[in-house]
Amino acid sequence: NYVIHSPPTLVLVCTPRKTRMERDYRFYAAQAAATGLLISAVKFPLNAGSFTSVVSQLELASVVMLMNHVPGAGLLGSFAAILGVKATVDEADASSVSRTNKLVMLGGAGLLCLGLFVDKRGIKIFG
Numbered sequence: 001n002y003v004i005h006s007p008p009t010l011v012l013v014c015t016p017r018k019t020r021m022e023r024d025y026r027f028y029a030a031q032a033a034a035t036g037l038l039i040s041a042v043k044f045p046l047n048a049g050s051f052t053s054v055v056s057q058l059e060l061a062s063v064v065m066l067m068n069h070v071p072g073a074g075l076l077g078s079f080a081a082i083l084g085v086k087a088t089v090d091e092a093d094a095s096s097v098s099r100t101n102k103l104v105m106l107g108g109a110g111l112l113c114l115g116l117f118v119d120k121r122g123i124k125i126f127g
C-alpha cells in the first residue's frame with residue numbers, strides 16, 4: 001500500500017499591471033534635491049558625536065524621505081541643507097573650490113526642497 005503525495009501546487013494569481021505613475025515636475029525636483037543631499041551627506045565624515053555627523057545623518061534621512069515621497073520631506077530636506085551649509089562654512093580644511101561647489105549644491109538642493117514644500121501647500125512655484 002503506497003500513498004503518493006503530490007507536491008503542493010503553486011497557484012498563480014494574475015493581477016492587472018499597475019499603471020505607470022505620472023511623473024510631473026515634482027518628481028524630478030525631488031530626485032534632483034535628493035541627489036544633491038546624498039552627495040553632500042557622503043562627503044561629510046561620520047565622526048560619532050560631531051555636528052557634521054548629525055548633519056550627515058539628517059541629510060541621509062531626508063534623501064530617503066524625498067525618494068519615497070513622504071509628506072514633510074521637503075521641509076526636512078531644506079532644514080538639512082541649511083545645516084549642511086553651516087557645517088560647510090565652518091569647515092577649516094576645505095579648499096575654496098570644493099567649498100564653493102558644495103555650497104552651490106546644497107543651496108540648490110535646499111531651494112528645491114523648500115519649493116517642493118511650499119508648492120505642496122498651494123503656492124505654485126514650479127509651474
